[in-house]
Amino acid sequence: MTELQIITGPMFSGKSEELLRRLSRYPFRPVPPEVFLFKPITDSRGEEELVSSHSGSSMSCVPVKNVFDISQYLQSLDGTVYDPIIGIDEGQFLNGIKELYLDLCNFYDDATLIIAGLNRDYQGRPFPAMERLFSYADKIDILEAICRNCGHMATETYRVSKGTDLIEIDTGDNYEARCKECHAK
Ligand code: ADP
Ligand code: ZN
Numbered sequence: 001m002t003e004l005q006i007i008t009g010p011m012f013s014g015k016s017e018e019l020l021r022r023l024s025r026y027p028f029r030p031v032p033p034e035v036f037l038f039k040p041i042t043d044s045r046g047e048e049e050l051v052s053s054h055s056g057s058s059m060s061c062v063p064v065k066n067v068f069d070i071s072q073y074l075q076s077l078d079g080t081v082y083d084p085i086i087g088i089d090e091g092q093f094l095n096g097i098k099e100l101y102l103d104l105c106n107f108y109d110d111a112t113l114i115i116a117g118l119n120r121d122y123q124g125r126p127f128p129a130m131e132r133l134f135s136y137a138d139k140i141d142i143l144e145a146i147c148r149n150c151g152h153m154a155t156e157t158y159r160v161s162k163g164t165d166l167i168e169i170d171t172g173d174n175y176e177a178r179c180k181e182c183h184a185k
Contacts, residue, residue: 002101019114
């Protein structure tokens with residue numbers, strides 16, 4: 001069965017770092033699987049064709065507009081790839097990711113899908129794309145960041161700037177990790 005791993009938590013909790021860490025280990029298998037990494041184009045942190053973590057690590061990726069781009073990319077491999085490892089960063093922006101997972105289950109015997117994505121938006125509301133995935137997951141890791149206000153464990157993402165657009169581009173200083181208490185204040 002195709003395995004689904006989810007890495008979630010607020011911004012700065014190390015989701016990208018953990019995704020890259022996991023993907024970087026597969027080449028050490030005796031028979032290394034093919035590894036693919038996708039990210040939605042809305043993430044303009046760093047370069048387009050790179051997934052970069054705030055900690056500095058990065059890996060090249062295929063930027064996509066939506067889940068159909070991912071399906072098409074995998075279909076274009078035309079069955080030449082056997083049970084790949086598929087990483088997706090910023091999964092909260094990819095509606096239909098649950099359907100993509102179910103398609104992969106039909107298409108591959110033993111692939112691995114690892115999705116990193118935000119738990120909640122800056123107003124504390126779950127991201128539907130992620131929410132729908134949780135019940136299918138084989139492994140879920142909920143990471144925490146450090147609250148920038150009080151130093152406790154942060155589970156929330158706070159927006160420092162005033163806009164209300166859900167997908168505001170992360171320029172590095174318009175969001176902060178916050179604990180629940182400091183986020184509510
Ligand atoms: P995410 O993908 O969850 O946004 P990243 O993997 O991009 O997280 O970044 C994680 C790194 O960010 C940490 O290893 C640390 O170096 C740095 N960092 C910056 N701000 C914080 C914070 N408030 N709490 C924890 N780590 C932080
Ligand atoms: Zn706090």
